[in-house]
Amino acid sequence: ALERTLSIIKPDAVAKNVIGEIYSRFEKGGLKVVASKMKHLSRKEAEGFYAVHRERPFFNALVEFMISGPVMIQALEGENAIAKNRELMGATNPKDAAPGTIRADFADSIDANAVHGSDAPETAAVEIAYFFASTEIFPR
Ligand code: CMP
Helix, strand or coil, X not given: CEEEEEEEECHHHHHCCCHHHHHHHHHHCCCEEEEEXXXXXXXXXXXXXXXXXXXXXXXXXXXXXXXXXXXXXXXXEEECHHHHHHHHHCCCCHHHCXXXXXXXXXCCCCCCCCEEECCCHHHHHHHHHHHCCHHHCCCC
């Protein structure tokens, strides 16, 4: 099915100057950028975005990392976009990420893991709406 998913290029990858290389992977993988913005998240924004992880031991480190610098946020559209993006990203922990995936090539650790991608249609809808008004997604 034609889907949309929420993608974030995290502070580590923005600092490495690989936004374009990662966008190129999305495009070569058949995903289209339909919304995009660069943003330095506030603590409240990062905590709200990752609210499902609030009770996890890594929550504070995750929030600290996500507010350590600007991120690039995009909605991606394509056939099976959610699974396709997860395939392009590779495993959450770069040590487990398959060769040629974004995390294998650009991530340093499970925290500084270069990218975030929605994990299911329900979370994709919530996450896209968290960052983008419907008027910011194209074509309108
Ligand atoms: P992300 O897809 O952005 O969703 C939550 C993030 O928490 C995850 O990527 C990792 O960067 C980070 N994280 C840190 N430790 C863990 C862990 N043990 N399990 C899952 N995610 C973790």
